[in-house]
Amino acid sequence: MTTTPTRNSGLRPAAGVLTGILALYIALVAFGNITDFGTNQQFVRHVLAMDTTFKDHDLMWRAITSTGLQDTAYVLIIVWETVSALVLIWGTWLWAWRKDDLARRVSTYGLLMLLLLFGAGFIAIGGEWFSMWQSKSWNGLDAAIRIFTLSGVALIVNLLPSRQEAAS
Numbered sequence: 001m002t003t004t005p006t007r008n009s010g011l012r013p014a015a016g017v018l019t020g021i022l023a024l025y026i027a028l029v030a031f032g033n034i035t036d037f038g039t040n041q042q043f044v045r046h047v048l049a050m051d052t053t054f055k056d057h058d059l060m061w062r063a064i065t066s067t068g069l070q071d072t073a074y075v076l077i078i079v080w081e082t083v084s085a086l087v088l089i090w091g092t093w094l095w096a097w098r099k100d101d102l103a104r105r106v107s108t109y110g111l112l113m114l115l116l117l118f119g120a121g122f123i124a125i126g127g128e129w130f131s132m133w134q135s136k137s138w139n140g141l142d143a144a145i146r147i148f149t150l151s152g153v154a155l156i157v158n159l160l161p162s163r164q165e166a167a168s
Contacts, residue, residue, distance in 0.1 A: 011160055016095030018154035019107045022114060023088030025147070030081035033074075044074040046138040047126050053134040062129060077121070084113040100162065107158050114151040118144045 033040050046052055048070045050063040064070060091107030094100075122144035126132045132139050 011157065011162055012095065012098070012100060015107065015154070015158045015160075016092060016103070018150075018157055019088055019095060019103075019110070020092040022111065022147075022151060022154055023085060023092050026081055026088060026114060027085035030078060030085050033078045033081065041071065041074050043138055043140065044077070045070045046135070047130050047132050047140075048073060050130055052136070052138050053131040056131075059131055062131075077117070080113065080117055080121075084110055084117065087113060104158055108155065111151050111155040111158060115148060115155065118148040118151065123148060 045067065048064040050060060053059070064073075087106060087110035091103055091110050094103035094106055122132075122140055127141045127144070133141055
């Protein structure tokens with residue numbers, strides 16, 4: 001027996017798949033940052049120190065040169081990534097088990113966490129406040145914009161009303 005696809009019939013699986021993709025991505029990022037701590041530690045240190053920017057005197061007062069503060073920021077980023085991954089994994093599991101209302105709420109929190117990390121953290125603070133856009137070697141804006149955009153699309157799909165909600 002075949003069923004006729006209806007409007008929004010693929011919405012739940014789409015939300016689940018998008019949530020799952022982002023859960024996998026951020027889990028791998030967090031895992032990589034934990035198991036290869038030094039690579040992105042250097043990235044965070046250079047961005048915060050602003051040592052590969054144009055070194056404009058009017059901006060350099062923003063630089064954070066204390067390695068202790070730089071490493072604290074990096075650890076906080078890793079913790080945020082790890083918690084985001086766990087929340088999104090939980091959301092993916094809930095979508096898979098068709099617990100749609102709870103899946104939507106949990107996934108929304110996880111996706112908002114990614115939007116905050118990549119939008120506020122990397123794009124606004126890293127890119128603008130610490131002038132990361134000026135660096136040829138330590139510029140993570142392209143990756144941040146990709147994940148910010150994908151997270152935003154996933155959030156929109158996640159929040160679209162289902163056929164049942166639209167009918168009521």
